[in-house]
Amino acid sequence: MRILVLGGTMFLSRAVAADAVARGHDVTCAARGESGTVPDGAHFVHLDRTAPDWTALEGEWDAVVDVARTPSWVAAALDHLAEAHWTFVSTISVYADHSTPGGTPETLPLLPPITEDVEQDSAEAYGSSKVACEQDVQARAREAFIVRPGLIIGPEDPSGRFSYWPERLAEGGEVLAPESPDRDTQAIDVRDLAAWIVTGAENRLTGVYDATGRVQRLGDLVDEVSKAVGGDATVIWAPADFLLEREVTYWAGPRALPLWLPDDARGMTSHDVSAAFDAGLTTRPVGETAADTLAWLRENPDAPRTGLSRAEEQDLLDDWYTVNG
């Protein structure tokens, strides 16, 4: 197949291109080339979507994969490429309800679309822009495959969220963890998601899917990651009020315990993804993702990281013992 990846120079879109090349497809990646390089074996075409020149991309494509979040970028791509099988990589941030567990595209309400291009410094603006992009793809592409990932993890992750855990657990010792091992978590290895996107293009899959891994207890994820990275961690689960009083934050960023979510976001990590699995998605154990992520972090010491510093964590553990004796 002739596959055009709009992107292809980083993380997911790069993994899609790499997977498609490995399967013998003829792969072109169109981007500025600022985020990185395309995988070996893929062709690179310069495209700046803020002022796109589509001349070099005219022609017949069997499949297009787009990861954009800006409605005018997607609209312009559709003007030129709507005849191909279209995978639009969206997000579970399109939903207006993040509190109901077990949601699916059929059961969860969407945010209202924002069709104009906006600065996306909020989750709502991001989600609403993606809704508008999805709707354009569904209206105009001959075959639309809408993929809504949850947290994407693995080597080359630019967010550093999951990466915190393999790196921290590999160091061992007493490791501070958020709230309870019984909380749900849910994530997908970037290579598994990429493989399913390529399979979807090969099979001309259409429809709307939440695309993340199966729900897992946070405690099981921590145990599995710890074993896979060879750490001898003793995990201290600190309750939410202890953490919040000390300004530890949810999910990502400075002073965060990555992957921790508030109660009213429980739905984000408990989607029912059986439809994606029924349609061919397969996922590897999180321990494998952890080991590969750690290897990548060690080869790339400047890779993005997020979350508590070791000094902050130690202060919190000291406090924990002061409070709990």
Ligand SMILES: NC(=O)c1ccc[n+]([C@@H]2O[C@H](COP(=O)([O-])OP(=O)(O)OC[C@H]3O[C@@H](n4cnc5c(N)ncnc54)[C@H](OP(=O)(O)O)[C@@H]3O)[C@@H](O)[C@H]2O)c1
């Ligand atoms: N990470 C997560 O946990 C998560 C969760 C849910 C959904 N998602 C979705 O998953 C997808 C991730 O895609 P990704 O990893 O490939 O990262 P991305 O940041 O969405 O896209 C990056 C690609 O876009 C290209 N790009 C950026 N600006 C451009 C411009 N002006 N003109 C042309 N190309 C441009 C970049 O290439 P150059 O910079 O080289 O031009 C790069 O190849 C996104 O759709 C995201 O919304 C992610």
